[in-house]
Amino acid sequence: SAVISQKPSRDICQRGTSLTIQCQVDSQVTMMFWYRQQPGQSLTLIATANQGSEATYESGFVIDKFPISRPNLTFSTLTVSNMSPEDSSIYLCSVVGGQGSSYEQYFGPGTRLTVT
């Protein structure tokens, strides 16, 4: 299975600021995604990170608030912009299509964000 790392693992930020979360995979993967898990809730897909092109956002999520980059097949970033306390969540990177697997879907360890 793919080994996924995320930086930072957690952060406390002030409202109005921005935070960029990095996701690094140890092998080339077909698909990369960003999910959000609000406190005590289930996971919701924010967007699909497309290599070399603009991300595909789910309903309710917009590029200005959550800009995403994916410069290659092993790396992606998610920025949470102009943060408010409602953005306090765990943000998880997810991948499909790592080495030896085309259908399994794995998740990174998550970034626990608190906005004050």
Added chain:
Amino acid sequence: AQKVTQAQTEISVVEKEDVTLDCVYETRDTTYYLFWYKQPPSGELVFLIRRNSFDEQNEISGRYSWNFQKSTSSFNFTITASQVVDSAVYFCALRGGGSNYKLTFGKGTLLTVNP
């Protein structure tokens, strides 16, 4: 639209008891994939199993077993002889066929195994 229902919000058992976590799904896709994930208190999401819609064989892995029944649109997860380390939130998830890799998650079941 895809939908996953985990009716059990919380379950509490005593160590060594067997416990079954229920998952019911809705989809119009003829090909789809079902997943179970474990989320311990540390927060990471641990992949447990993926099942294809065209493979109704049940699966056993150690103390874990999964019962997939298309007739009732259910994909239940049983832990035999539960242990304290099994305490976590367990999520069932559904992904459609084709090129849409979006996972639809249930709300999760918090399992507490008491010594």
